[in-house]
Amino acid sequence: xxxxxxxxxxxxxxxxxxxxxxxxxxxxxxxxxxxxxxxxxxxxxxxxxxxxxxxxxxxxxxxxxxxxxxxxxxxxxxxxxxxxxxxxxxxxxxxxxxxxxxxxxxxxxxxxxxxxxxxxxxxxxxxxxxxxxxxxxxxxxxxxxxxxxxxxxxxxxxxxxxxxxxxxxxxxxxxxxxxxxxxxxxxxxxxxxxxxxxxxxxxxxxxxxxxxxxxxxxxxxxxxxxxxxxxxxxxxxxxxxxxxxxxxxxxxxxxxxxxxxxxxxxxxxxxxxxxxxxxxxxxxxxxxxxxxxxxxxxxxxxxxxxxxxxxxxxxxxxxx
Amino acid sequence: xxxxxxxxxxxxxxxxxxxxxxxxxxxxxxxxxxxxxxxxxxxxxxxxxxxxxxxxxxxxxxxxxxxxxxxxxxxxxxxxxxxxxxxxxxxxxxxxxxxxxxxxxxxxxxxxxxxxxxxxxxxxxxxxxxxxxxxxxxxxxxxxxxxxxxxxxxxxxxxxxxxxxxxxxxxxxxxxxxxxxxxxxxxxxxxxxxxxxxxxxxxxxxxxxxxxxxxxxxxxxxxxxxxxxxxxxxxxxxxxxxxxxxxxxxxxxxxxxxxxxxxxxxxxxxxxxxxxxxxxxxxx
Numbered sequence: 001x002x003x004x005x006x007x008x009x010x011x012x013x014x015x016x017x018x019x020x021x022x023x024x025x026x027x028x029x030x031x032x033x034x035x036x037x038x039x040x041x042x043x044x045x046x047x048x049x050x051x052x053x054x055x056x057x058x059x060x061x062x063x064x065x066x067x068x069x070x071x072x073x074x075x076x077x078x079x080x081x082x083x084x085x086x087x088x089x090x091x092x093x094x095x096x097x098x099x100x101x102x103x104x105x106x107x108x109x110x111x112x113x114x115x116x117x118x119x120x121x122x123x124x125x126x127x128x129x130x131x132x133x134x135x136x137x138x139x140x141x142x143x144x145x146x147x148x149x150x151x152x153x154x155x156x157x158x159x160x161x162x163x164x165x166x167x168x169x170x171x172x173x174x175x176x177x178x179x180x181x182x183x184x185x186x187x188x189x190x191x192x193x194x195x196x197x198x199x200x201x202x203x204x205x206x207x208x209x210x211x212x213x214x215x216x217x218x219x220x221x222x223x224x225x226x227x228x229x230x231x232x233x234x235x236x237x238x239x240x241x242x243x244x245x246x247x248x249x250x251x252x253x254x255x256x257x258x259x260x261x262x263x264x265x266x267x268x269x270x271x272x273x274x275x276x277x278x279x280x281x282x283x284x285x286x287x288x289x290x291x292x293x294x295x296x297x298x299x300x301x302x303x304x305x306x307x308x309x310x311x312x313x314x315x316x317x318x319x320x
Numbered sequence: 321x322x323x324x325x326x327x328x329x330x331x332x333x334x335x336x337x338x339x340x341x342x343x344x345x346x347x348x349x350x351x352x353x354x355x356x357x358x359x360x361x362x363x364x365x366x367x368x369x370x371x372x373x374x375x376x377x378x379x380x381x382x383x384x385x386x387x388x389x390x391x392x393x394x395x396x397x398x399x400x401x402x403x404x405x406x407x408x409x410x411x412x413x414x415x416x417x418x419x420x421x422x423x424x425x426x427x428x429x430x431x432x433x434x435x436x437x438x439x440x441x442x443x444x445x446x447x448x449x450x451x452x453x454x455x456x457x458x459x460x461x462x463x464x465x466x467x468x469x470x471x472x473x474x475x476x477x478x479x480x481x482x483x484x485x486x487x488x489x490x491x492x493x494x495x496x497x498x499x500x501x502x503x504x505x506x507x508x509x510x511x512x513x514x515x516x517x518x519x520x521x522x523x524x525x526x527x528x529x530x531x532x533x534x535x536x537x538x539x540x541x542x543x544x545x546x547x548x549x550x551x552x553x554x555x556x557x558x559x560x561x562x563x564x565x566x567x568x569x570x571x572x573x574x575x576x577x578x579x580x581x582x583x584x585x586x587x588x589x590x591x592x593x594x595x596x597x598x599x600x601x602x603x604x
């Protein structure tokens with residue numbers, strides 16, 4: 001029977017007139033529309049990946065990964081840039097995780113969430129996440145290098161060449177840490193919010209102090225969330241060029257950074273340099289492709305390492 | 321065994337005030353009655369601007385089970401939480417009047433709230449074991465109270481699990497997650513965890529309300545056993561339970577303690593009309 005034409009007497013259930021069911025939309029339109037949107041995303045991603053892998057895979061070799069650039073970047077490898085990127089991201093993580101986590105703990109555990117001051121701080125954090133990265137770069141130059149670094153120099157290293165008051169890996173890492181701070185704070189807060197009140201009550205009822213409760217109950221519970229923040233921070237930080245341009249990344253360096261106040265080469269910046277400053281763009285093109293591929297793979301690897309650690313913590317918590 | 325060896329480590333857990341037994345100075349108390357453990361006088365309690373308790377005065381006797389009954393929202397749980405200062409964790413709460421534990425005012429004379437909570441343990445309505453192993457759940461109590469000696473902890477975990485009648489069920493899976501236990505077992509684990517700090521008073525907030533009848537019976541048997549060593553105050557919705565396990569019963573209604581007395585008397589010839597109506601199920 002055709003449902004759309006289903007006319008039945010309804011007097012039996014109290015209606016005096018007959019009425020007609022409205023034919024329902026089959027749902028095909030919304031389904032295909034949403035699927036199309038997904039398809040576009042996947043297609044774009046596929047084109048980008050295909051382009052990069054095809055262009056870059058031929059250049060990748062052991063030599064490429066382990067040697068410094070040669071002949072104005074038209075030959076040789078990108079080892080210093082890989083090294084610099086990893087060092088930068090590690091330093092950034094060391095700086096951003098403690099500050100971010102402590103901030104989140106303060107906001108979540110030591111304040112009343114509805115108070116005006118705290119709402120203002122939250123607003124500031126969210127706005128920080130929206131600041132363009134080039135602004136962070138300029139801030140890093142002004143604040144870290146000129147003010148803090150310059151301050152250290154004028155106090156301890158008077159007269160000579162700048163020691164800390166110059167672009168350096170530590171300043172670049174701190175600038176990146178600022179940039180990624182909101183991500184860590186927000187995801188840590190999210191994790192802290194999901195911890196059931198009963199668990200905290202249980203701890204307090206046993207005579208535990210607030211600090212003991214945070215250290216032994218709250219933080220272990222929030223660890224996966226904190227790691228998520230770390231993962232997001234690494235993904236964001238590893239690809240940023242603007243914040244490090246003025247604060248520590250070098251065009252070309254014959255040595256690897258070994259001290260906190262050394263400059264460094266970085267993959268993203270290296271790509272930018274090769275794409276815009278190279279005397280012969282065509283000649284550097286294969287290396288450029290290869291570098292992009294390495295940066296992608298490196299970010300991917302850092303991410304999956306963090307995800308693996310996180311899922312191990314999660315499963316350990318369930319099964320003990 | 322455990323009692324002798326852990327004297328040094330658990331020293332900090334001992335009551336900081338000597339226990340007074342001079343009940344005579346408190347008036348002519350019935351000889352059959354035991355000394356008073358907690359004295360509550362003229363207690364008013366506020367959540368920001370809402371008053372939750374009005375002028376509650378009550379004596380909790382030592383080594384007895386005191387049950388608090390009353391309809392939802394009558395303030396019995398709030399009252400229970402004033403006895404170990406758990407309400408301190410909720411911002412915006414305020415309290416007037418006194419709560420004395422062995423003659424010590426736990427709000428004015430005790431600076432460190434964890435001292436109070438060590439002496440007055442608490443078991444919650446919803447069993448809330450930590451997402452740790454069974455062993456670690458009990459050990460947590462000792463660790464946060466400064467016990468570091470591994471052997472002492474191991475022995476204390478066993479003896480408290482035995483006290484909670486849980487040892488035989490879990491002795492082979494101490495390293496398993498506490499979440500693998502049944503609801504009733506989890507609740508007994510929470511009781512064991514509370515006992516591990518060797519409190520003098522145990523507060524229980526509807527400890528069996530989420531459990532099946534069999535698990536409830538086990539908890540009730542346990543309470544009967546525990547009152548030899550502890551003073552127990554229990555909040556319950558279940559009137560039969562109050563009648564079965566308690567020596568004294570207090571009836572709360574709309575933030576006031578309407579009536580308080582020996583359980584038998586409360587359930588057979590209550591003094592107030594309101595109490596009778598509630599106990600006979602006319603409202604609540």
